[in-house]
Amino acid sequence: MTRKWIFMGAMFVLVGCAPEPAGMVIVNARVIDGSGGPSQSVSVRVVADRIVDVGSFEPLATDTLVDARGLVLSPGFIDVHSHHDIGLLETPGALAAVSQGATTIVVGADGEHNFPLAEYFARLEGSPVAVNVASFAGHGTLRNQVMAADYQRHATDDELAEMGGLLRTEMEAGALGLSSGLEYDPGSFSSTDELVELAKEAALHRGRYISHIRSEDQYVWEAIDEVIHIGREAQIPVQVTHMKLAMNRWWGQTDRLLGKLNKARETGVDITADVYPYPAWQTAFIWLRTVFPNRDLDRRDGAEYILNDMLSPETILIPKYLPEPAYNGMTLAEIASIRETDPVTTLMDLLKADAAMEGEGAESSLLAFAMDEADIESIMTWPHTVIGSDGELDGAHPRGFGTFARYLGHYIRERNVLSLEEGIRRITTLSAEQVGISGRGSIQVGNYADLVLFDPDTVAARSTPETPHVPSVGILMVWVNGQLVFDRDKASGNRPGKPIRRPDDE
Numbered sequence: 038m039t040r041k042w043i044f045m046g047a048m049f050v051l052v053g054c055a056p057e058p059a060g061m062v063i064v065n066a067r068v069i070d071g072s073g074g075p076s077q078s079v080s081v082r083v084v085a086d087r088i089v090d091v092g093s094f095e096p097l098a099t100d101t102l103v104d105a106r107g108l109v110l111s112p113g114f115i116d117v118h119s120h121h122d123i124g125l126l127e128t129p130g131a132l133a134a135v136s137q138g139a140t141t142i143v144v145g146a147d148g149e150h151n152f153p154l155a156e157y158f159a160r161l162e163g164s165p166v167a168v169n170v171a172s173f174a175g176h177g178t179l180r181n182q183v184m185a186a187d188y189q190r191h192a193t194d195d196e197l198a199e200m201g202g203l204l205r206t207e208m209e210a211g212a213l214g215l216s217s218g219l220e221y222d223p224g225s226f227s228s229t230d231e232l233v234e235l236a237k238e239a240a241l242h243r244g245r246y247i248s249h250i251r252s253e254d255q256y257v258w259e260a261i262d263e264v265i266h267i268g269r270e271a272q273i274p275v276q277v278t279h280m281k282l283a284m285n286r287w288w289g290q291t292d293r294l295l296g297k298l299n300k301a302r303e304t305g306v307d308i309t310a311d312v313y314p315y316p317a318w319q320t321a322f323i324w325l326r327t328v329f330p331n332r333d334l335d336r337r338d339g340a341e342y343i344l345n346d347m348l349s350p351e352t353i354l355i356p357k358y359l360p361e362p363a364y365n366g367m368t369l370a371e372i373a374s375i376r377e378t379d380p381v382t383t384l385m386d387l388l389k390a391d392a393a394m395e396g397e398g399a400e401s402s403l404l405a406f407a408m409d410e411a412d413i414e415s416i417m418t419w420p421h422t423v424i425g426s427d428g429e430l431d432g433a434h435p436r437g438f439g440t441f442a443r444y445l446g447h448y449i450r451e452r453n454v455l456s457l458e459e460g461i462r463r464i465t466t467l468s469a470e471q472v473g474i475s476g477r478g479s480i481q482v483g484n485y486a487d488l489v490l491f492d493p494d495t496v497a498a499r500s501t502p503e504t505p506h507v508p509s510v511g512i513l514m515v516w517v518n519g520q521l522v523f524d525r526d527k528a529s530g531n532r533p534g535k536p537i538r539r540p541d542d543e
């Protein structure tokens with residue numbers, strides 16, 4: 038609040054005797070406000086958890102000053118697809134997220150969420166963390182609740198009604214919408230109609246549908262058609278999460294991909310996408326079994342298909358292999374040469390040994406360098422693409438620590454894929470819009486003070502597949518709800534993060 042001067046007779050009198058609350062003013066900043074407009078040299082004043090002034094003004098004597106020294110001040114980054122909730126309550130500083138400028142993480146992606154959401158949000162309120170947390174409700178989680186172990190089939194009408202009831206409860210608890218993970222169990226066994234029905238329930242609450250689609254390689258075109266169909270039938274905004282063409286055969290076909298999406302938009306489907314700024318995907322190593330016919334690991338043609346059509350032995354990196362830790366960090370090509378067998382046999386043998394250890398609480402991991410850099414850049418330039426990390430606090434993929442720094446350093450500065458202002462818009466205002474978060478994502482009076490101060494000339498990720506837990510450089514200070522959570526190279530210890538519930542009045 039600024040002091041008010043009122044005209045009284047011939048003199049101005051300062052009214053309002055309450056002392057001005059102490060604030061923080063960030064001066065000498067190049068402010069990029071998230072709108073996509075040009076940067077401005079203005080000051081930003083924060084009181085408590087809000088931005089109260091943006092412009093040229095004199096700080097008050099009681100204000101704390103932060104000298105930005107000409108660096109960029111932007112809204113905090115919104116990670117639209119995050120798994121940083123894994124272990125978050127135990128490691129509330131969330132260094133992986135805040136050290137790259139993420140102030141809000143959107144969890145519950147890929148069809149799995151912390152159930153029931155009302156309880157999870159209450160836990161976050163009782164034991165706060167450094168970042169804000171919003172969540173989708175996961176289709177797989179709802180399916181598990183209703184169908185349990187008997188999930189390898191379509192749901193019955195009664196089961197579907199029960200899932201719909203659970204989804205309604207989660208939407209009322211503040212879920213942003215419905216997420217699905219259709220390449221994974223149990224989502225892979227669902228029919229499209231099941232998803233349409235549940236998406237309709239989410240739409241009733243003005244929610245959205247975000248999907249790890251049914252195939253990102255072999256059947257990617259059919260999978261894109263399915264998500265468009267769901268958007269059209271359920272009348273719900275849909276987002277293809279971590280969009281990619283993860284198969285050599287499809288590389289270079291982003292025109293076909295974006296053409297499909299544009300055509301859907303022209304015919305009334307509000308379809309959008311997010312992407313992570315890396316050419317490798319990561320999952321459990323055993324997931325490759327789903328590519329084998331009938332999931333039968335004795336089927337040599339399954340391994341041949343993977344190695345001929347999807348991935349070369351050099352592009353399969355195994356960060357962690359439980360049955361034989363000596364292989365940790367090696368590619369399939371390297372392991373095959375140690376074992377003096379061909380890659381197809383090696384892959385089958387490794388998967389069989391890994392399957393035998395399933396259920397022991399940990400899993401072997403896989404990093405697959407399956408995407409083409411030119412495709413990633415082309416997807417990024419689509420006007421409806423935002424960025425999500427798909428990362429974890431303690432994951433095997435460098436995206437857990439590096440996503441936003443790599444995006445800003447590599448794709449924006451070095452590759453010039455987008456202007457800095459547009460690049461920032463994609464990870465702030467547009468992200469907030471596409472997942473349905475209000476009051477955040479732009480530097481404007483009244484918004485929550487989620488802010489990042491960074492150096493656009495040096496920002497860069499340092500995490501790699503070999504050392505995935507190294508913080509980035511160039512991200513200097515990060516505030517969440519007006520409190521500093523990251524200061525140069527360390528977490529501050531503050532825990533100002535809040536659960537973010539879908540606004541009722543959206």
Ligand SMILES: [Zn+2]
Pocket residue numbers: 147218249279427
């Ligand atoms: Zn996913």
